Amino acid sequence: MSHLKIANDTERQQAVVIGGSIAGLLAARVLTNHFDQVTIVERDRFPEKPEPRQGVPQSHQLHVLLTQGQRILEQLFPGLTEELAEIGAESVDWTADYQWLFLGGWGPRFPSGITTRTCTRNLIEARIRQRLATYNSIEFLEAGTVTGLLTNQGNTTVTGVRVRESDGTEVELPAQFVVDASGRYSKTPQWLQGLGYETPQKTTVNSFLGYASRWYQSLSREPLDYKVLYLMPKAPHKPRGGVIYRVENNRWIVALIGVGRDYPPTDEAGFLGFAHSLHSPEVYEAIKDAQPISPIYSYRRTENRLLHYEKLSRFPENFGVVGDAVCAFNPVYGQGMTVAALGALTLDQCLKQHFQRRSNQELTGLGRHFQKQLSKVNTVPWLMATGDDFRWSTTEGGKPSSITRLLHWYLDQVMLVSGESTEVYKVLIEVIHFLKPPTAFLQPSILAQVLRQVMNGHGNTDVVSKSFRTS
Template identity: 35%
Template sequence: MNSLTQGLVLGGGHSGMLAATALARHLDSVTVIERDHYPAGPGHRKGVPQAHHGHLFVGGGVRAVESLLPGTTERLMAEGAHRMGLPEDSITLNAYGWQHRFPASHFMITCGRELLDWVIRDQALRNEKITVVEGADITELCGDARRVTGAVVRDQDGRTRQIDADLVVDARGRGSRLKQWFADQGHEVEEEVLDLRLRYVTRVFAPPPRTMKEFHAVFNLFSDPTVPGPVSNAVMLPIEGDRWMLTASGVRGGEPPTDDEGFLSHLHRLAHPLLAELIALTTPLTSAQVTRTTSNRRTYYERLDPWPDGLIVVGDALAAFNPIYGHGLSAAALGVVAMDQALDKHGLGDGAGRHAMRAVGTVADEPWQWATAQDIQYMDLEDDESNNLRSQMGDFVKTMMDAGPVQPVVSAALLDVHTLSAPQSSLQEPHVIAAIRRGARRPVLTGPPLTDAERAFLSSHAPK
């Protein structure tokens, strides 16, 4: 009789729950080790400090989660999350101008991170194969650089025990200590970091009654990062409970303050006063939440050769992104799907971890290239290396970005990539090139693309 197979997931957050779900398809049981204690329902956890800030869950990631946990989107919507059509439900200004609100070709889900985590966790833990050990930590991995066989776990009372596993998945996020473990084994892991040192400040507001129906939109106001001087941005999302979550960010002297007056002044410094006008109508519900944990960090575990069998890395432990692009949650979900597919293809025999690790790493490359190509634009304008990197975007990408706000085909192609629904190579498909050559289908906008109802709402609420 064959012995039972066991999986071990380090970290019980977004990536960990999805990884446990995938492993349960291939193994007899899965144990998840989580440092925190879960709240009974939607709630913040100490181990997810970025949960206080806005999160975009783009279409590619939503579909990945649905493939692992069918019904998740329906549950999110039932709890008050919003399905936003793109670009139809988006009011966006960036360095390339105001985006026309073409009919939706893509979508995203907007809600608080605590709701998203709770729904995914509840969905995952309905699987009887999955067990969570809360309030516990990993003291060391078992095995060596050739094979990982489990981990030593310390509970909240300080007691330790060893858990053996056929597959171990590191889903500990930015706090993973795996890189140091490899260093102790005598192996150096390649890593790239692009850190703009952006400051993020988030607050939640209650708009007047019916505002959410009149202004059912995601708001994005971005400075032109190639212009010398302060950069001040803001993104405002509808979330559950008929609330708006506004995350302001800045760099080069454009960092948002945390006090009421300073925060409002930041909104007035944006490229357009629309958000300042809307927030003036609201009631603040939370104090300012601040983070500087916004760096892009790519750890190339998949390049290690040999790779220890029995070990896989997913989520932020492998690739973490500047949250302004909304790729972290979705990239993690797509990575878990790639892991699942690799295990389907190659089985659980020798080399299973190596095959899965390479698959996960390949999926991480697309959002990494997209995020860093955008963030390079924010780097020090007087730095020669920054200018060299910036120039690598090339005329083609600039032409694409210039055309996106006014050309529906190009807009849809860019959203294909931005929502992680298609690779960047799709931007060079013949129908996209033809659309660029045809030129603009709409005039360049000189102000926000508001509907008649939205303009009437602003006019009716304007100070007398």
């Protein structure tokens, strides 16, 4: 699977993807709809089993595939959801099986049909990779580091990539289209600068959130009446939270969360002490006598970061950038894999439209058009993630505008109402899972309930303080 074949004919047939994580794998999948050969270049060697790997430092941490993301994966890989079930991924109804302590108190529990299979990111990535390995048009180059882009004489068009293989050999891999899916550590800004282009403007919003996570074979008290539990941090004074998440093979991931550099410890006593300090005892009670099967893993690279490729006045032809290489989110919101899936669909649509408009196979204008379309896809999740991070006074990267503060107030009212209304709570979960846009909060029935709450004098968010035990 790691053998490299150099294509002799690049007229239309070859595409290259830099990076073999979720965004890169999904980009490769849609590229097979338009190119005869797709090569995925990954600096790691892929594990034989669904295990963490060095190139994904957050792979030990909890990852959530939202319902919209699961639907897209099923569209791209029919039968994948059932495969995950057969391997042991639990079915979770995100209202019936989800115990959430948030601004509205404990979320109501009822069946909604908003479901996913909860499992590790490692399992999802491994199953997608195994599916792609069955495609004759897909080739993997493992332990290969892309050291630069190949271009034409005027540097106006990308014509492939330069790769350093595991033995140190440098090879040139020609391609008609190249996609950078190499994540937060993407070299594209430096490559563009070296080719005479501007580097993209970068926006960073950092709430200085950190995780400490541990895997368990069993918890202190089972069976539990939930499959996912989330004690949500509450701005401005309760920066700590915790998650219990069921994954395949009857295992659990427990993640402790701290905002504003209130990072959870990674030693045994500190981890338990942090759990005990949370505003409700569920996490501590679940792990105090539990059976851990892993060390405690820390992760603190959680800033939201957006590179504005869509604003560049010049952009090389036959090139695109996807996933975290463009837009990386604070992972506490669980958006990353789903936004990567939406980006893959956007790439597919842009390619379809481009080839429908042109009788020949040249790709002039495709890259810039795709980056502009991708920026539209990223806008809503970006505003959702950064808007929530701006609730914390310790957040760096700007200050909330008066409009953002107004939206905070209105969303607070929606969350307060949703603690009592299954109708509003379901809409809240649908927005979180990208099944409805945030404008759904403005529908008349929700507006009426919010107005009634405020008119009755119950709009002060302090009314939920009774749901939170003082730390």
